[in-house]
């Protein structure tokens with residue numbers, strides 16, 4: 001069985017066949033994810049492994065992404081057929097497990113869910129999703145990502161929710177459909193956010209005590 005550092009080197013070697021621009025992005029995500037992981041006291045090697053794996057299939061043509069997803073037995077929704085790029089994380093998670101022998105379930109979940117999020121996410125997955133969204137190039141392109149980055153240092157869940165709000169606007173702007181998996185995650189995050197900030201109980205209405213009703 002290989003060590004985690006050997007697994008990282010094996011995944012990293014795969015980028016030799018991929019576009020230089022993608023490698024540069026992944027290197028930025030690795031640095032960003034390690035920084036955030038250190039703040040949340042996570043195992044840096046496991047986070048780095050997930051960061052290296054997350055975009056292995058990002059640059060593949062859409063037809064290949066659809067074919068690979070079908071070969072891997074992944075569920076393919078109507079939204080995935082319209083936008084096969086949404087399958088690149090799930091494909092990478094399967095290939096990392098089956099071809100590269102990676103068995104760290106939380107790291108694989110982070111790879112799988114880095115585009116859409118999921119209702120249940122281990123800390124590693126939250127860190128990878130957010131680091132991918134606010135690595136330096138992206139926060140230069142989308143300045144609101146700087147605020148989400150600042151928030152992630154204090155509260156990962158609030159940062160995810162803010163990213164989901166931003167994404168909702170992005171989807172409407174581009175005329176994209178919200179992916180069902182992302183919507184399920186978002187609904188859960190909103191419910192958890194409000195549960196954490198419980199409102200005072202609503203008192204029963206007493207119409208008789210209300211002068212407006214006594215008249």
Ligand SMILES: Nc1ncnc2c1ncn2[C@@H]1O[C@H](COP(=O)(O)OP(=O)(O)OP(=O)(O)OP(=O)(O)OC[C@H]2O[C@@H](n3cnc4c(N)ncnc43)[C@H](O)[C@@H]2O)[C@@H](O)[C@H]1O
Pocket residue numbers: 019020021022025055058059060083085086114115116132133138171176177178179
């Ligand atoms: N072939 C290539 N050659 C050279 N460089 C390359 C390359 N491919 C990638 N790169 C480089 O790698 C960088 C990183 O790629 P990404 O990290 O995928 O960066 P991105 O395209 O800006 O998308 P995003 O940050 O939203 O990422 P996500 O996985 O969430 O989302 C992934 C995509 O899903 C799409 N998406 C998300 N939600 C969607 C929805 N609901 N409907 C439709 N599409 C949706 C968006 O188009 C988004 O771009 C690129 O910016 C580029 O510099």
